[in-house]
Amino acid sequence: MNKPMEGITVIELANYVAGPVVGRMLADMGARVIKIEGRGGDAWRNTSASNTQTEWDENPLFDLFNIGKRSFSLNLKTEEGKAIFFKLLEKADILITNTRQNALIKLGVDYDSLKERYPRLIYATLTGYGYNGPDCNAPGFDNIAFWSRPGFSADMTIDGPESYPVNSRYGMGDTIAGTTLFGAVMAALYTRERTGQGEFVTTSLFNAGIWAFGGGIVMAEKPYEHRFPEIRNMGIPMNLVYRCADGEWIRCTIFEFERYAYKFFDTLDVRQKMEDLGVTSLDLSMEKAADIVPLLEEKFLNKTSTEWIKLFAKLDIVCGRLNHFRDVLTDEQAWANDYLQKYHCTNGAERILPSCPVRFGEGSAFPVGEPVMYGDSNEVILQKLGYTPEQIREFSMKGVLG
Numbered sequence: 001m002n003k004p005m006e007g008i009t010v011i012e013l014a015n016y017v018a019g020p021v022v023g024r025m026l027a028d029m030g031a032r033v034i035k036i037e038g039r040g041g042d043a044w045r046n047t048s049a050s051n052t053q054t055e056w057d058e059n060p061l062f063d064l065f066n067i068g069k070r071s072f073s074l075n076l077k078t079e080e081g082k083a084i085f086f087k088l089l090e091k092a093d094i095l096i097t098n099t100r101q102n103a104l105i106k107l108g109v110d111y112d113s114l115k116e117r118y119p120r121l122i123y124a125t126l127t128g129y130g131y132n133g134p135d136c137n138a139p140g141f142d143n144i145a146f147w148s149r150p151g152f153s154a155d156m157t158i159d160g161p162e163s164y165p166v167n168s169r170y171g172m173g174d175t176i177a178g179t180t181l182f183g184a185v186m187a188a189l190y191t192r193e194r195t196g197q198g199e200f201v202t203t204s205l206f207n208a209g210i211w212a213f214g215g216g217i218v219m220a221e222k223p224y225e226h227r228f229p230e231i232r233n234m235g236i237p238m239n240l241v242y243r244c245a246d247g248e249w250i251r252c253t254i255f256e257f258e259r260y261a262y263k264f265f266d267t268l269d270v271r272q273k274m275e276d277l278g279v280t281s282l283d284l285s286m287e288k289a290a291d292i293v294p295l296l297e298e299k300f301l302n303k304t305s306t307e308w309i310k311l312f313a314k315l316d317i318v319c320g321r322l323n324h325f326r327d328v329l330t331d332e333q334a335w336a337n338d339y340l341q342k343y344h345c346t347n348g349a350e351r352i353l354p355s356c357p358v359r360f361g362e363g364s365a366f367p368v369g370e371p372v373m374y375g376d377s378n379e380v381i382l383q384k385l386g387y388t389p390e391q392i393r394e395f396s397m398k399g400v401l402g
Helices: 018-028 043-052 060-066 077-091 103-105 172-195 207-213 216-218 257-267 273-276 283-285 289-300 305-314 330-338 380-383 389-399
Strands: 009-013 032-037 070-073 094-099 123-127 199-204 241-243 247-253 318-321 340-344 350-354
Touching: 009 077, 018 060, 018 123, 018 172, 032 216, 043 060, 060 207, 060 350, 060 380, 070 380, 077 380, 094 172, 123 172, 172 199, 172 207, 172 380, 199 207, 241 289, 257 283, 257 305, 273 289, 283 289, 289 380, 305 318, 380 389
Parallel strands: 009 032, 009 094, 032 070, 094 123, 123 199
Antiparallel strands: 241 247, 247 318, 340 350
16 A cells, blocks of 8 residues: 655654654554653553553553554663664654653753754644643643643533533543644645745644634633533434433434424424424524423333434434444444454454544555554664664663663
């Protein structure tokens, strides 16, 4: 398969999820991605392995964001380590980092320190809260910087004595922020083709969260002051979630009343009731939500989610089940489009990973590379940089190599 990023060299000075997402996408597209790992490796190696209760040789949560890269265990706190890092940058096209700004400055690898020395380098950085302001050096994980601070966690929680905010998992906000930065890197590469100059590109978890939840933020402003959190009887009743006879939830989406609402009412055998209530528009349905929702709740319990979905599909009404993560593993549509693919962990176990979420032309998904083990490319990388076997052994003895 022809890969669009072949010939591009990427240095990844990043850990956990958001920064490595960018490297994973570039690696899938053919870039040579060298992942710099300090002593003990990327902290996500241990965190992800504890989630799956496996060892490093079977670590799909780590592979999800790092497969196809080359690990180089390098101690940047040593002068020799920094010299090797600078040598790597001489032939690099892109540097990815989600290291905090003050730490980068301390190491002498911040953008201002590198831009004149490497004028063609694209310096891509992802922070918790941005490069300016009082929190520019604050630590940030996605559950706080992406989900909580932009308003989603609090305002999407239904108030009640048994209710509490849903705990976000597995770097979902990180993935969105990383994919955002990937787009900026692509634009910077295109700009460099025209100007010959590198670029500084950045986003943050907070920035990506504000962008992702922008609709809620816009509607919170005066004079709109939309009420959050939404309660059960708010919104268009036909578009709410309803439990079915099999215990699963489904939801329909109707924004064109004349075209779809009457078909919906007929399918549920509530058209006469809607006419009695005077429901002739989406706005009127919202006004009558307190009467409509209990009625629909009762009706949806008469059939399974699969039965309802088939009925609505015949009418071209948008409808779907609220799937569980486990359902995706056997989703025919996902496999037909190569949204998932199988791979082998280092220990030989066959597992499933999501594919890079873009396609080129009419081809299938970019095949994933091999899992990356800590420091697995040290010797090869150093040899390509011109270091002798004796020098490499000395680096190991002096603690330069991670």
